[in-house]
Amino acid sequence: AQSVTQPDIHITVSEGASLELRCNYSYGATPYLFWYVQSPGQGLQLLLKYFSGDTLVQGIKGFEAEFKRSQSSFNLRKPSVHWSDAAEYFCAVGGGSNYKLTFGKGTLLTVNP
Amino acid sequence: ETGVTQTPRHLVMGMTNKKSLKCEQHLGHNAMYWYKQSAKKPLELMFVYSLEERVENNSVPSRFSPECPNSSHLFLHLHTLQPEDSALYLCASSQDHPGTSGIDTQYFGPGTRLTVL
Numbered sequence: 025a026q027s028v029t030q031p032d033i034h035i036t037v038s039e040g041a042s043l044e045l046r047c048n049y050s051y052g053a054t055p056y057l058f059w060y061v062q063s064p065g066q067g068l069q070l071l072l073k074y075f076s077g078d079t080l081v082q083g084i085k086g087f088e089a090e091f092k093r094s095q096s097s098f099n100l101r102k103p104s105v106h107w108s109d110a111a112e113y114f115c116a117v118g119g120g121s122n123y124k125l126t127f128g129k130g131t132l133l134t135v136n137p
Numbered sequence: 138e139t140g141v142t143q144t145p146r147h148l149v150m151g152m153t154n155k156k157s158l159k160c161e162q163h164l165g166h167n168a169m170y171w172y173k174q175s176a177k178k179p180l181e182l183m184f185v186y187s188l189e190e191r192v193e194n195n196s197v198p199s200r201f202s203p204e205c206p207n208s209s210h211l212f213l214h215l216h217t218l219q220p221e222d223s224a225l226y227l228c229a230s231s232q233d234h235p236g237t238s239g240i241d242t243q244y245f246g247p248g249t250r251l252t253v254l
Contacts, residue, residue: 058242067143068227068229070243124193
């Protein structure tokens with residue numbers, strides 16, 4: 025069975041600081057990996073995805089993520105956080121011929137001025 | 138309209154009411170999804186339609202009834218709900234490629250915030 029663990033429920037950073045959100049997954053084959061962001065009262069917006077190829081993936085809003093197969097991880101990073109990045113971030117894994125995306129429980133990001 | 142739209146954005150209903158949630162996608166996709174998002178819990182996949190056929194039904198109670206009349210529209214009909222059904226209901230769409238492996242990116246609507254009294 026596929027699963028996603030986001031170990032940090034809540035992270036607080038100062039504006040301008042660097043950010044890393046952790047994601048560990050369990051999947052029996054080559055995973056398809058996603059990061060989504062959700063602002064309060066809104067739906068999920070795709071930040072970036074990894075299907076194959078280069079393990080360092082660039083996304084929107086200056087985010088990037090690195091796929092590390094040996095560690096079963098797909099951590100999200102941003103070198104300098106902006107106040108508008110405050111939101112909840114979800115990692116998801118899927119793959120194969122099914123439609124099932126499994127989401128983590130999310131990490132809530134607070135940005136201090 | 139662009140992307141995935143959902144109406145209404147907020148809904149309050151009694152346990153004996155019947156209501157429907159509507160989702161429309163303007164992306165030319167052929168697969169649509171309903172998810173339930175409750176506080177402190179991961180997103181739960183409820184239903185999947187591909188090419189207007191239901192391909193996934195994740196043990197959802199019969200008080201939730203989906204309908205997909207065409208590839209652009211998806212409904213969730215609600216009746217005799219329980220207070221624990223209060224949640225954010227998200228619709229998503231993607232481009233399915235029958236006969237091939239893999240999963241394509243899902244694009245989400247803004248959700249309907251449902252409160253059951």
